Amino acid sequence: MSLYQRLKRDLQRGRFAPGSVLKQTELAEHYGVSRIPVRDALQRLKSEGWLTGHGKRGVAVPRFDAREVEDLYLMRLRLEPLLQELAAPHLSGEILGRARDILQRMETEPALTAAEIGALNWQFHACLYRAADRPTLFATVEQLHRQCERYIGYQSRSLDYQDTSQREHHEILAALERGDASAAARLLEQHIGNAGRLLVDYLRAATR
Amino acid sequence: MSLYQRLKRDLQRGRFAPGSVLKQTELAEHYGVSRIPVRDALQRLKSEGWLTGHGKRGVAVPRFDAREVEDLYLMRLRLEPLLQELAAPHLSGEILGRARDILQRMETEPALTAAEIGALNWQFHACLYRAADRPTLFATVEQLHRQCERYIGYQSRSLDYQDTSQREHHEILAALERGDASAAARLLEQHIGNAGRLLVDYLRAATR
DNA sequence: CTATATAAAAATGTATACATTTTTCATAAG
């Protein structure tokens, strides 16, 4: 497991206090490696939004920021329905079946952590998006997702939402299966909008 | 001047053949530094789209790709009018004046290179966008611009377009000055759409 | 002649050591 992955996992788990400044030396010692791989990991995590630059020197763990989430979901709202609509004409039975399998796993597998649910969630949408064969658009959407990952620990707290979300997934998939791309796009827009609103509201309440 | 900047400049100038693979050792020797700063620069340039991963190891200079440009402009089309509309209510006279100054510089200063025109172009729009005070949305839009930078050398070739572009800039600014945010957004959408179409067409013809 | 296995070479990943910059803290001047 690479240092990048270990560091990211520990950031996900909240092992580092938001607002604290991370020092290469400390991290190197903590993970038992030299500073070179630490530098690589920090730079990458910074470019993915897991860390923010801290003045001229060093990086800091960003605080949870409702405004950031608002922007991220605003962008996803504009880009993901577009991408899904571009994908719709290329959706084969195989791909739709794969998407259905993922939904099933989310329902049958017990005791999934928030991170695991989030991962499956993304797999579902990404599996559909990939059919569009638009690497650049896909890459940006994927990056927005990565930036959202940081907050999914929160999203799962209000767990009854999981039912709503799953129902929306089925509606989207059904629309795509009957070839109604624009309906699927509208449903996806609602899906993202709902998730975003919930998360923003939760953050506003939690970080007060 | 950092190695990152030097490398980026040389990539801009087409000093490295598209499709060629860049090796840390060669670059280190060429620029007279060790491989450590080279690694940092490569990773950053890769995350900004100036370079692409090449298999398991190494990075390559991406070829010019009309589909990439198409996606980039599609995203800008969806995000920039939104950002400008969010900025509109916060546009002070000072900011509008600054924007006007930039337009004037583009017209009066003679013999601007393609890169310089591109930089001023971005300064104009960014100056307006920043007023929205939406750091996350702004950062993504900025990143899309950076990814487009790679192609602006091409854009300038069809130089008569510069007039059209400048006229559009004035129209956008005028709409904002009279407080008509939605008209400004529509104009911006056309502005981006025009630029994108032109660039894509040019690339399709040039890379045939 | 083609394909596969293996060894040599080359490229990247990582550790240690050194250089430079930034920050901190104590001291002294106002």
Added chain:
DNA sequence: CTTATGAAAAATGTATACATTTTTATATAG
């Protein structure tokens, strides 16, 4: 008491050296 100054400490940037992985080229079997 506040502020400025400067030296010490700490953190980051970079070079060199070594380890590991990947690629390439060669030789041998089919």
